[in-house]
Amino acid sequence: MEAIVEKKYTYKDFESDQEVRWCPGCDDYVILRSMQKALPEMGVKKEEVVFVSGIGCSSRFPYYMDTYGMHSIHGRAPAIASGIKLANPKLSVWVMTGDGDAMAIGGNHFIHVLRRNIDLNIVLFNNEIYGLTKGQFSPTSLVGQKTKSSPYGNTQPPFSPGELALGANARFFGRIGGNVPKDISQMLIEAHKFKGTSLIEVLQNCVIFNDGCYNHITNKDVKEDKQIYLEHGKPMIFGKNRDKGLRLNKLKLEVVTIGENGITEDDLLVHNAKEKDPTMHQMLVRLEYPVATGIIRSFDDVTLEEREDALTKQVKANSKFSKTNDLFFSGEIYMVK
Amino acid sequence: MITEKLKLQPEVLEAVVIRFVGDSGDGMQLTGTQFSDTSAMFGNDIATFPNYPSEIRAPQGSLYGVSGFQVHIGSVEVSTPGDNLDLLVAMNPAGLKTNLYALKPGHTIIVDTDAFNKKNLEKAQYETNPLEDHSLDNYRVIQVDMTSLTKEALKNVEGLDNKAITRSKNMFALGMVYWMYGRAKEHTIDFFNKKFKTKPHLIEANTKVLNAGYYFAETLELIPNAYTISPAKMPSGTYRVIMGNTATAWGFLAAAEKSGLELFLGSYPITPATDILHEMVKHKHFGVKAFQAEDEIAGIASAIGAAFAGDLAITTTSGPGLALKGEALGLAMIMELPLVVVNVQRGGPSTGLPTKTEQSDLMQAMYGRNGESPVIVIAASTPANCFNFAFQAAKLALEHMTPVILLTDGYIANGSAPWKIQSIDELPEIKNNITKTAYENWQPYTRNQDTLARNWGIPGTPGFEHRIGGLEKDSVTGNVNQAPENHEKMTKIRAEKVKRVQNYIPEIKTEFADSGDLLVVGWGGTYGSLHSAVKQINLEGYKNIGFAHFNYINPLPKNTEALFKRFKKILVCELNNGQFVNILRMNFNGFEFLQFNKIQGLPFGNNELIDEFKKLVK
Numbered sequence: 001m002e003a004i005v006e007k008k009y010t011y012k013d014f015e016s017d018q019e020v021r022w023c024p025g026c027d028d029y030v031i032l033r034s035m036q037k038a039l040p041e042m043g044v045k046k047e048e049v050v051f052v053s054g055i056g057c058s059s060r061f062p063y064y065m066d067t068y069g070m071h072s073i074h075g076r077a078p079a080i081a082s083g084i085k086l087a088n089p090k091l092s093v094w095v096m097t098g099d100g101d102a103m104a105i106g107g108n109h110f111i112h113v114l115r116r117n118i119d120l121n122i123v124l125f126n127n128e129i130y131g132l133t134k135g136q137f138s139p140t141s142l143v144g145q146k147t148k149s150s151p152y153g154n155t156q157p158p159f160s161p162g163e164l165a166l167g168a169n170a171r172f173f174g175r176i177g178g179n180v181p182k183d184i185s186q187m188l189i190e191a192h193k194f195k196g197t198s199l200i201e202v203l204q205n206c207v208i209f210n211d212g213c214y215n216h217i218t219n220k221d222v223k224e225d226k227q228i229y230l231e232h233g234k235p236m237i238f239g240k241n242r243d244k245g246l247r248l249n250k251l252k253l254e255v256v257t258i259g260e261n262g263i264t265e266d267d268l269l270v271h272n273a274k275e276k277d278p279t280m281h282q283m284l285v286r287l288e289y290p291v292a293t294g295i296i297r298s299f300d301d302v303t304l305e306e307r308e309d310a311l312t313k314q315v316k317a318n319s320k321f322s323k324t325n326d327l328f329f330s331g332e333i334y335m336v337k
Numbered sequence: 338m339i340t341e342k343l344k345l346q347p348e349v350l351e352a353v354v355i356r357f358v359g360d361s362g363d364g365m366q367l368t369g370t371q372f373s374d375t376s377a378m379f380g381n382d383i384a385t386f387p388n389y390p391s392e393i394r395a396p397q398g399s400l401y402g403v404s405g406f407q408v409h410i411g412s413v414e415v416s417t418p419g420d421n422l423d424l425l426v427a428m429n430p431a432g433l434k435t436n437l438y439a440l441k442p443g444h445t446i447i448v449d450t451d452a453f454n455k456k457n458l459e460k461a462q463y464e465t466n467p468l469e470d471h472s473l474d475n476y477r478v479i480q481v482d483m484t485s486l487t488k489e490a491l492k493n494v495e496g497l498d499n500k501a502i503t504r505s506k507n508m509f510a511l512g513m514v515y516w517m518y519g520r521a522k523e524h525t526i527d528f529f530n531k532k533f534k535t536k537p538h539l540i541e542a543n544t545k546v547l548n549a550g551y552y553f554a555e556t557l558e559l560i561p562n563a564y565t566i567s568p569a570k571m572p573s574g575t576y577r578v579i580m581g582n583t584a585t586a587w588g589f590l591a592a593a594e595k596s597g598l599e600l601f602l603g604s605y606p607i608t609p610a611t612d613i614l615h616e617m618v619k620h621k622h623f624g625v626k627a628f629q630a631e632d633e634i635a636g637i638a639s640a641i642g643a644a645f646a647g648d649l650a651i652t653t654t655s656g657p658g659l660a661l662k663g664e665a666l667g668l669a670m671i672m673e674l675p676l677v678v679v680n681v682q683r684g685g686p687s688t689g690l691p692t693k694t695e696q697s698d699l700m701q702a703m704y705g706r707n708g709e710s711p712v713i714v715i716a717a718s719t720p721a722n723c724f725n726f727a728f729q730a731a732k733l734a735l736e737h738m739t740p741v742i743l744l745t746d747g748y749i750a751n752g753s754a755p756w757k758i759q760s761i762d763e764l765p766e767i768k769n770n771i772t773k774t775a776y777e778n779w780q781p782y783t784r785n786q787d788t789l790a791r792n793w794g795i796p797g798t799p800g801f802e803h804r805i806g807g808l809e810k811d812s813v814t815g816n817v818n819q820a821p822e823n824h825e826k827m828t829k830i831r832a833e834k835v836k837r838v839q840n841y842i843p844e845i846k847t848e849f850a851d852s853g854d855l856l857v858v859g860w861g862g863t864y865g866s867l868h869s870a871v872k873q874i875n876l877e878g879y880k881n882i883g884f885a886h887f888n889y890i891n892p893l894p895k896n897t898e899a900l901f902k903r904f905k906k907i908l909v910c911e912l913n914n915g916q917f918v919n920i921l922r923m924n925f926n927g928f929e930f931l932q933f934n935k936i937q938g939l940p941f942g943n944n945e946l947i948d949e950f951k952k953l954v955k
């Protein structure tokens with residue numbers, strides 16, 4: 001299915017002629033450039049790439065890509081993208097969305113696209129705030145967070161996108177900071193390769209309405225100590241000194257230090273992203289310290305298109321109808337002279 | 338057993354109206370369908386009207402749980418299921434009580450006397466047994482112990498429980514009615530053989546009961562005479578009986594084949610539109626992609642995606658669903674993508690009357706979106722022509738690059754009628770606006786100068802990479818452009834594009850009179866009722882009454898105003914509180930549009946229409 005590309009693209013081939021209009025310093029620029037740089041590596045033809053978005057800052061994304069694109073209505077991008085992919089399974093389809101678009105107004109489509117496992121990719125720009133409407137709390141804003149619509153502090157507890165996604169039977173979930181372009185590009189490539197619905201949560205900073213909300217996790221000086229970057233088949237180690245790790249203590253993940261209390265690397269958990277049972281992935285997604293990044297889950301499963309295609313072939317093989325006339329003139333028909 | 342009070346009816350009849358009524362679990366829909374299909378195959382013209390409660394299994398014996406199926410068969414043209422009944426088959430007291438009003442005096446009732454017990458009489462709120470208290474003296478009542486006779490007929494069939502035995506009593510009633518009207522049983526026996534292929538004891542049981550009813554009617558001479566209804570004179574050809582919803586689905590299958598595009602349906606179950614989805618999912622052999630979405634919005638949104646990707650895209654719904662689809666429909670409209678939205682109208686507002694018919698979504702179809710958002714609106718008018726208007730909706734969407742709303746309603750969607758099968762070869766060509774090869778300076782909003790349809794560059798085609806969306810677009814490039822002049826220009830182009838469809842649709846014609854005292858105007862699913870009423874009044878000698886029925890609502894046919902000028906009075910008849918009449922008032926000055934409205938969840942009756950017409954003409 002992988003298309004053969006005659007021409008070698010560079011990121012410039014994916015830049016549209018439209019002026020990019022995000023606020024200066026926004027992480028959205030990082031994601032945009034990471035995508036433009038990742039696409040030439042994916043080996044897809046430019047005309048077979050489609051970006052679909054809803055409404056919000058992140059949803060301006062398709063305008064800036066010189067591919068096919070649709071900037072649709074609030075929350076509906078996963079449903080539109082599903083229609084595109086089912087209509088033409090050869091296309092590489094990307095949904096660019098935000099925390100409000102995907103999990104508030106579009107929550108229903110978000111869970112159902114994951115459940116069905118259509119082979120498309122979703123990039124969720126999570127800035128824990130409504131940016132385009134100028135600063136209201138979103139479904140991922142924290143309790144107590146002061147915003148334009150919660151001046152005394154937010155009283156609505158948040159969703160965790162990964163937890164929600166795994167609950168909806170997501171087969172692929174990755175999480176990544178918004179300030180690491182190379183890692184973002186790499187994850188986009190992995191998402192593209194994955195057959196099924198892939199979801200990437202980008203911890204994206206909004207410089208205007210929620211500036212610094214991820215500083216304690218993503219800043220250069222703390223990220224190695226505060227994040228655990230998970231890689232399939234590798235032990236769960238983190239820390240500047242690579243001396244910290246995760247092990248299972250009863251039903252909880254526990255942070256341990258290698259060398260203390262006789263702990264060695266062999267005591268640590270080894271990450272298995274391909275495991276069908278999402279229990280460990282759920283625990284990792286929920287972890288507050290360290291925050292799990294990288295590809296947390298990547299479980300290969302049959303896609304909806306594959307099921308549909310197999311069924312269609314089977315029905316076609318057993319059917320006596322190939323043209324509509326065969327149907328119209330079949331069964332209980334009678335002649336009037 | 339027979340109460341014979343009035344003299345017999347003539348033996349050869351032109352047409353007859355029969356209603357089967359019983360509990361919603363009594364199989365009345367099946368009984369009625371079998372009778373109408375058999376009659377159609379015999380060569381009669383038919384029209385049917387199922388009328389059932391919104392509860393799947395309402396409490397047994399209750400008045401609101403009565404399910405009915407009415408069929409009108411004739412050796413003459415039949416265009417409605419009929420007003421007044423010649424025969425009422427009542428399987429229980431509640432059915433009798435709620436339907437007796439419709440029976441013509443002197444005509445026949447068949448009842449299952451076994452069901453007229455104390456409990457059922459109480460549930461039907463009868464203080465005394467109507468079979469004994471002389472309240473039915475003006476009718477011919479045929480009393481049959483149907484449940485007992487069914488049990489007797491099945492006493493030697495193995496593998497049946499009591500419930501299965503009681504449930505087959507509807508076939509006893511059907512057998513009796515078959516004998517009365519000289520119908521053959523073979524069609525129904527064939528049906529048993531197919532339906533119960535893996536359950537031979539059920540084939541045996543149903544066949545036995547059907548035969549028992551048939552021979553009971555014949556040999557015991559309980560029914561004084563049988564009737565003959567000769568085959569109708571219908572245009573020669575190959576026919577089948579078709580329901581409106583099936584015809585709608587088939588119209589789209591034909592349009593997909595004719596246009597050479599793949600067919601995509603995005604839909605969410607809703608009464609009374611779901612049968613279109615049920616029909617479409619069967620046809621994977623034609624490559625139909627039918628997607629049952631998570632909600633109404635995803636139904637239309639997935640269809641919009643499929644349209645963007647180059648499929649013939651359809652979404653089907655009923656009133657409340659159209660409300661949910663409104664925003665997405667506006668998106669399809671501004672992106673100028675071909676899309677068909679089918680709204681099988683039901684009684685509203687809100688959940689309203691889900692299983693009853695109404696024409697009250699016309700204004701929603703016309704204006705139920707934010708901003709200036711014109712789309713093509715057309716309406717089918719008979720069960721069979723749902724096929725043609727589904728085909729036409731697809732053709733207009735593809736040729737004019739715009740969403741089209743196709744309105745049908747519960748009455749024609751669930752009604753069935755003979756359909757003279759149209760071969761795909763007889764249908765008109767469907768062109769589309771797909772551009773296949775790139776050229777210098779290709780722009781997504783380059784338009785066909787006649788239709789104003791933009792060209793359709795679909796993903797996968799090299800050189801046409803472009804972005805569209807819900808923001809106002811530049812008139813050429815399709816890029817975002819919110820400049821004041823551009824917005825006004827684009828609003829006018831989109832309106833003009835829909836208006837120009839007038840050049841591609843047929844003119845409105847009149848029936849019965851081309852000019853005169855009164856023009857009866859209707860639209861959509863009321864065609865049969867209005868046609869039959871105007872026909873009758875015409876036969877009574879009122880030759881100055883014409884009839885014009887609209888299938889094209891937006892835009893209206895070009896000659897509409899000229900037609901109106903030829904009549905002294907115009908009466909617009911609708912199953913709503915006056916919607917089309919207001920569209921006409923908005924469009925045409927200098928006319929007094931009179932209106933006749935019915936908002937009861939039921940179709941027009943012949944008599945109420947004729948009474949109204951007579952008030953307006955001398």
